Amino acid sequence: MNKWHIVVDLEKCVGCYNCLMACKDEFVDNDWPPYTRKQQKHDDKWINPVRHERGCAPRTDVCFVTKLCQHCENAPCAKAAPGAVTKRPDGVVLLDVYKAKGNPDLVKACPFGAIQWNEELKVAQKCTMCAHLLDGGWQEPRCVQACPIRALSVVNCSDEDWEALSNRENLESLYPGSHRPKVRYKNLYRYNKCFIAGAAAYDDHGTETAATNARATIKKDGVMLETMYVDFLGEFKFDKLPPDSGVYxxxxxMPGFKKAVQEVELGKDSPDIGVMMLERD
Ligand code: SF4
Ligand code: SF4
Structure with a gap:
């Protein structure tokens, strides 16, 4: 049987929060028995675009990581709270509303923080992937429908096709582990990788001037990884580097100038190595 999956693209998401608002619109003040009780107006976020910043001023990079229940195939919550979690044949993972009532410990059953406690109704809750709508014939949950630039998209396919698509499109799991999420992320490097940024300039009769014809190259252990022409400000950025990956x-x-060389040790952050000044030949 085909299962529901969601792809989140970090390069597309602009942090408009439409997905969160659509989720609120669907669930605040609305009970959807037997899927879930109504969501609290303010305290819960079953889907949440979280701002993530890399680098340091002036060379920074901001993205939004939309977090929601990962509808795991090997769901840790189902193992931690047997009987309280239902894994449907179509892949949707639901909490039993009766067993979740008066059971705040259920929140701890999800290692990824997807289960939240509704203090008003004293019930544990989470994203249902709008199962009440899917069961009524909808082809996507409200959050996906509301995303104006398709940073969220739905894929209804077999396990094999989902793995093939993940390999082909380089879809990654947000969290490490063997839980086999049915929510996967495209361009996750914006969240889990580092960059090295800098600029090239030369002295033009006492004025620091952007070396706009320069070429920047990154090497590791003497092997070239990437080379690029700098932009109109003389700036360069090498991205998708694993954190704590050593010295680059x-x-x-640039023609007419001596090569400038700088070594950088990459830690957990994305460094700005500043301006590399070129000297004339
Ligand atoms: S993300 Fe958490 S709540 Fe959702 S299925 Fe996985 S373990 Fe369960
Ligand atoms: S609606 Fe789409 S673009 Fe807007 S925050 Fe949600 S995922 Fe990002």
Whole structure:
């Protein structure tokens, strides 16, 4: 049987919060028995675009990581709270509303923080993937329908096709582990990888001037990883580097100038190595 999946694209999401508002519109003040009780107006976020910043001023990069229940195939919550969690044949993971009532410990059953406690109704709750709508013939949940630029998309397919699509499109799990999420992320490097940024300039009769014809190259252990021409401000950025991955060499060259070389040790953050000044030959 085909299962429901969601793809979240970090390069597309602009942090408009339409998905969160659509979720609120669907569930605040609305009971959907037997799927879920109504959501609290303010305290809960069953889907949540979380702002993530890399780098340091002036060379920063901001993205939004939309977090929601991952509808795991090997769901840790189902193992931690047997009987209180239903894994449907179509892949949707639901909490039993009766067993979730008066059971705040259920919140701890999800290692990813997807289960929340509704203090008003004293019930544990989470994203249902709008199962009440899917069962009524909808082809996507409200959050996906509300996303104006398709940063969220639905895929209804077999386990095999989902794995093939994940490999082909480089879809990644937001959290490490063997839980086999049915929510996967495209361009997750904006969240889990680092970049090295900088600029090239030269001295033009006492004025620091952007070296707009320069080429920047990144090497590791003497092997070239990437080379690029700098932009109109003389800036470069090498992205998708694993955190804590050791020492990199940045080289900048431009016709008529000596090559400038700088070594950078990459830790957990994305460094701005500043301006590399080129000297004339
Ligand atoms: S993300 Fe958490 S609540 Fe959702 S299925 Fe996985 S373990 Fe369960
Ligand atoms: S609606 Fe789409 S673009 Fe807007 S925050 Fe949600 S995922 Fe991002």
């Amino acid at each position: 060499t940045i080289e900048v060259d």
